[in-house]
Amino acid sequence: MRSNTTARTARRRTLRIAAAALTAAAGLSLTACSGSDITETKPAAHADTGKAAAESSGAGSATGEQGADAQPGPGAKDGAKAGASGKQSGGAQAAAGGGAGSSVERCHTSGLKAAFATGGDAVPDPDADGATSTSIVLTNKGGSTCKIGGFPGVDLKTENGGGVWSLQRSSAKSHGAITLKPGDSTDFTINLALTKEEEGFWQPAFAVVTPPNETTSLTLDWPWGALVDQRGATRPATFVNPIG
Incomplete structure (x- = not known):
């Protein structure tokens, strides 16, 4: 009876150890899969961010091509204002120059x-x-x-x-x-x-x-x-x- 009991106990330990080993292996496998998913997710997120940045950078070019149909950002508005101001200033100087050149009145x-x-x-x-x-x-x-x-x-x-x-x-x-x-x-x-x-x-x-x-x-x-x-x-x- 003791030998049989001892034998059964030994088999149970062996089974428990085997089960524990299988459980641990399964846990490690799941952890590795989970860790792999996180690692792959982060690069994917970075890739999307880079793509968005590229698209954002490309949007400026699209705005320039679209001209008046595009909605420029604040910087573009400021630049446009500066350009317009420059043209007006140049035009005013040209007008002033023309006025100076034609300032001689007719003889009365x-x-x-x-x-x-x-x-x-x-x-x-x-x-x-x-x-x-x-x-x-x-x-x-x-x-x-x-x-x-x-x-x-x-x-x-x-x-x-x-x-x-x-x-x-x-x-x-x-x-x-x-x-x-x-x-x-x-x-x-x-x-x-x-x-x-x-x-x-x-x-x-x-x-x-x-x-x-x-x-x-x-x-x-x-x-x-x-x-x-x-x-x-x-x-x-x-x-x-x-x-x-």
């Missing part, structure tokens, strides 16, 4: 003096039979530089002021603006059809000159003889040419 009537040129070849030929001219000189009598160009207005008036002949312009092109410093002069010519006939003539007493783009005039005494009366003509032989 009050700053000009007019006179017929009476020296040398400037005097019209009374025997030219309508193919002659006279010149009117405009001088900057002011204290600042000014610009003048284009066609002046010229009205010829009789002694009593009862008649006015507004001269037509020639077909010549304007020479552009001329800069006159204080004391500088320029001129324009008037083609004349002088006549000595006792009929069909017009005798001016005054020449009223209105500078370009002005509304006030300068009045000069007419120093020459009578003109062929062509006030109603389509292409009269007496007409005004541009300044310069």
Whole structure:
């Protein structure tokens, strides 16, 4: 009986030890699996983070490509504002520069003096039979530089002021603006059809000159003889040419 009991006890111990060993092995196996899962999870998490960072970095490029459809971040807004400010500043400087370059005003009537040129070849030929001219000189009598160009207005008036002949312009092109410093002069010519006939003539007493783009005039005494009366003509032989 004892030997049988001893034998059974020995077998039970062996079974318990074997079971314990199997349990321990199973526990170690589970621990290893569990540990393996954790280890693999962490790299996976890091990989996702890296991917998200890459996508985030790529989002900036996408925003740049999308332009106005994208919603830029605060930094992008600040950058855009800075860029816009820079452009506006540059534009303002350019405008200021342009303003400085074009600050010379046009010549006003009050700053000009007019006179017929009476020296040398400037005097019209009374025997030219309508193919002659006279010149009117405009001088900057002011204290600042000014610009003048284009066609002046010229009205010829009789002694009593009862008649006015507004001269037509020639077909010549304007020479552009001329800069006159204080004391500088320029001129324009008037083609004349002088006549000595006792009929069909017009005798001016005054020449009223209105500078370009002005509304006030300068009045000069007419120093020459009578003109062929062509006030109603389509292409009269007496007409005004541009300044310069």
